[in-house]
Amino acid sequence: MTAIESFDSIYLDLSKESGKCRFAETGFGWKPAGGGDTFTLDHSNIGSAQWSRAARGYEIRILQRNSGIIQLDGFQQEDYERLSKIFKNWYSTVLENKEHALRGWNWGKAEFSKAEIVFNVQNRPAFEMPYSEIGNTNLAGRNEVAVELALPLNANDTGTNGQLGGARGKGKKAGAGKDQLVEMRFYIPGVTTKKETEGEDAGSDAGEEEEKNAATLFYETLIEKAEIGETAGDTIATFLDVLHLTPRGRFDIDMYEASFRLRGKTYDYKIQYEAVKKFMVLPKPDEMHCLLCIGLDPPLRQGQTRYPFVVMQFKKDEEVTIDLNIDEAELESKYKDKLEPHYEEPLHHVVAKIFRGLGNKKISSPAKDFLTHRNQYGIKCSIKASEGFLYCLEKAFMFVPKPATYIAYEQTQSVTFSRVSGAVSALSTFDITVVMKNGAGSSQFSNINREDLKALESFFKLKGLRVKNEIDEDANLLAAALREEAMDESDDEVVAPKADRGSADEDEESVDEDFQADSDSDVAEEYDSNHESSGSGSAESDVDNDDDDEDMDDVDEEEEDERPKKKAKK
Template sequence: MKDETAVLEYGDVTIEARGTMVGGRLKLSEQGISFRNSKTGKVESVSASDIEVINWQRLAGGYGLRIFTENGSLYRFGGFKESEQSKLEKFFKNTYSKTMSEKEFSVKGWNFGAAKFDGAVLSFDVSSMPAFEIPLNHVSGCTTGKNEVTLEFHQHDDASVNLMEMRFHIPASELAGEDPVENFQQRVMAKASVITATGDALAIFREVQCLTPRGRYDIKIYPSFIQLHGKTFDFKIPVQTVLRLFLLPHMDQRQHFFVVSLDPPIKQGQTRYPYLILLFASDDEDSIELPLSEEEIREKYEGRLEKEISGPQFEIISRMFKGMCNRKIVTPGNFTGHSGTPAVSCSYKAAAGYLYPLERGIIYVHKPPVHIRSDEITSVNFARSGSTTRSFDFEVEVKNGVIHTFSSIEKGEYNRLFDYVNAKKLRIKNRGKMEMGGKNDDFNDSDADEPDPYMRRVREEARERDDDDENSSEDEDFNPGEEGSDVAEEYDSFAGDSSDSDDSDAGSGSDSGKKKKREKKERKSRTKTISEKPRKKRQKKEKDENKPKRPQSAYFLWLNDHRDQIKKENPGISITELTKLAGQQWRELENRKKWEEKAAEEKAKYDEAMKAYKASLGGSKSSKKSSSSPKKPSPTKEMLSPSKAGSGKGFKSKEYIDDSSSGGNSTDEDDKPLKKKAKPVNKKAKKKEESEEEEEMEDTPASSEEEESGSD
């Protein structure tokens, strides 16, 4: 609450509107009383000179003000505290020279009494005190029976409970020639908000294209309402329900949108239309002449209309709406998009449309239309649009927690939208993350090497990971393919100490190459088999039930205490919305000392419990260590290292076991290379070789044989 010498402001006050209390901000000043609706932004104002009666009255759950004007209108404001009565009474006496009296109501609960009409208010009195009051502008219809009258009321879409109708029984009158039922109905209808087409229309526009509700309608403008007459449906829009008017140029520069914001919205069955969107061609021209005199136009419309209006059709109809509804026409400001127009092409809820940044908010046209005021916006966010970098998303978060996402915006609009948001001093969530021209900029214009910079960066990271994996998978101790290594002596045919390999190379020239290839294949298959062994699963750590639980923070202690209250105040709220709302309330909480002290106590208890727990674990840990058996060494490395296999320690691979050995004892033969498997020999060739050897032995002299034997 803001209190100055001649101004009182209340930020959490409600006003009665069509059977429900709507929240907003109330300002009391020397000029009068003004109330701004927090949801729609609509301003209700009462001039100080029009105020006739001011009452302080008891309302459900608090106190309120009852303002009665000279023209018979009634305004009720709620949400005041009893302590504010004296301050308000002093303000009205000093500023308006009005005495604020206390209004008493009957609480007997009787359903019979006297009906009194006072201006635009119907009062039902019991024992000379009002039991309840009905503002007649809330009445949408009045029907009569034999001895009764039924009042029907306008419904409010945001109200959880609505009053549909009320019936009054009227006894027969003793006066001859007077019907009390008909008299009651006439007095109600004189002030009720019932639309009746009386007289001729001021202007008629034929076959106007309407996007919402869809179709072509004849627009007839009457002094108190606007009628949309189509082939199937007919809508009547009271002048006072028009909130705002928008005139927006189409992106193609050949058409114009005319948007009318309505509260309450027009209805078509169960469908609500809070916006009326008309589409006009820019080159369509028209002219009208109003059936009013110059004096009537000057007195009733205060010069907002002219007797003869001509020009483009969208200008004529916008000027008519402006003069009839007494509302300003909102047009785009200084923003210019990448295409040179004040519109940004985008999508909203899978439907394509246009986003218009305005001076005091943004509006999206057209399916569905969305208007967001600047004072509603808490933050904006620039996000990536899927996996592509050719477009981005523009997210707008409002005060009630709803996030409006306008997607598929071309990247050329980024700088312009960013400058617009920056100029309006709106909070940007990801400031600096998507600046143009940065080192890791995903929205740059260089598409020469790779059309998608994001995918290029992913591929580069994947290559780096592959290189790291290849380097880490190499085993320096096991390189059978390298000459000079320990394993090469056991496996490769080019080992220097192997005498058998020399004989085999001398005996078979071409077979040695085939053997080398075969041995390489065998080595590859062995290494592949070893590397493909599955990893052992890590065992889950067992939870110790005796271990003390960690203490809760001050925020969670506060949340546990207020969770039920938040759910009760917001029925049907989801977990995500509840968390957001609770976080916001915690940030706004001024006195946190109580919960921080509780958290400190819990932390102290936890520390003591942990000390006792760790002390109890001292003996059990040592016993566990002594009783646990030593782990067996893994055979994998010993199998992989041939140098250890030949030493007789650990495990041996199958290749090192000699066929002739019956046991597993280590001998000198174990260090020798594997015996080559004998190939089948042709019998004829064998006999020929034996005969040749015998002939050579016969030709050799005995002395030479003795010399050879001696040398051996």
């Protein structure tokens, strides 16, 4: 009968759920306590093993012969002697007792081993980073390298569902805890050689290596070790120098069987087609360009900035001729009716069709039921200070390019049309406020042309959205206020007929530039003393003209009776 050694409450690869681990001469197995698929490893695949202190007690790190790493966490200190005999007698492997650096220093030496990066402080490992957990890397500066860790596609994965997924899958270790490490940056000054970077694993011909920037060499070595970029397989199609509005810059697009890569001068992104959730083709209102918008989950990361959408811009009249790098048999079996071996048409059509074929994603476009007053699909507007274009799709709003905003109609509680009070352009533009359901917040699209109001209101009602038009309500309130003011003025009018004063009525409305009421000049004093009635006519005419006709004197006498007496100067 085969001997078996069992241990309870053991965690596999940082899994959320513990299980039972059993060792035998043929290898070992682990099964979650709550039920699930069993993970097994044959003894012939065990290359080496290390014993060290860990978060849940003590752990065994098993380095496989095929460069994989298995972590078994949760052992007690007294289990070391028992496990040491198991590895020595059954697997012919020494269980090495390894102590970690506990000084807390953030400077040391990073070395590339067969399966992981080891960061050593005073010749002791401070932490290890398996290549299988690295999703991407970028040169963030002349001496700085950013390393992005792969994230799980399913955040609720417990890491216990067998070899096909769980903690063994790429990025699943990061999904084991509530907090996830998503990026780490290394500052690497100076110059070095490949021999120094790779340590003992470097070849014997490393003496011929030339010195080069240490950060660049670290970046290139990590791409090779972690199988990032072109090592993912043969490139099916490549598009050079494509303008991206989000993230801003020009990138080369390499399309592979399961992923695509954006290569820029500073940043480099590798994206799985599984992460593509939305794909939209949006014609720009200038009728010269077309936007391709790709929605990603998880989003791209550039330092602390997240990009849930990638927005590309193409010229509509830019033609391209391309042959896909794929044989006819594979094209017929895998991509029948999805891809063609040869394309010769506008560039944005080719890119969209290849994305649809490789990623198996549906392409969305603006709804045919809505057009602006200029017969376009995009509405020029802004979110806060950022100008862009709002598109009404069949199932959602889409604002591009920055900040790219997607709002599904089914998540919309109400849409309000309003005019900004006090704005100079209030009469020619209006705002749209979209309120989300379940208190998820709201988005406001500003400075929309007034001529698009009726078309938008009709389209939203067609989609079954709750619409509130505060612009018409304001107009009705203003009209009512004007009517009420007009009625008040009519009540205050004098019923008795007004005397016809000829041109004096016109002069009463005019401004006499020569007359200054508050002036202390001699002219004003002479005027006030010589004339008790302050007529609105010309002052020079009243003072100097002594030869007026008798008819005018009669009119002046009538004016004195009708006009209020002028207040005496203080």
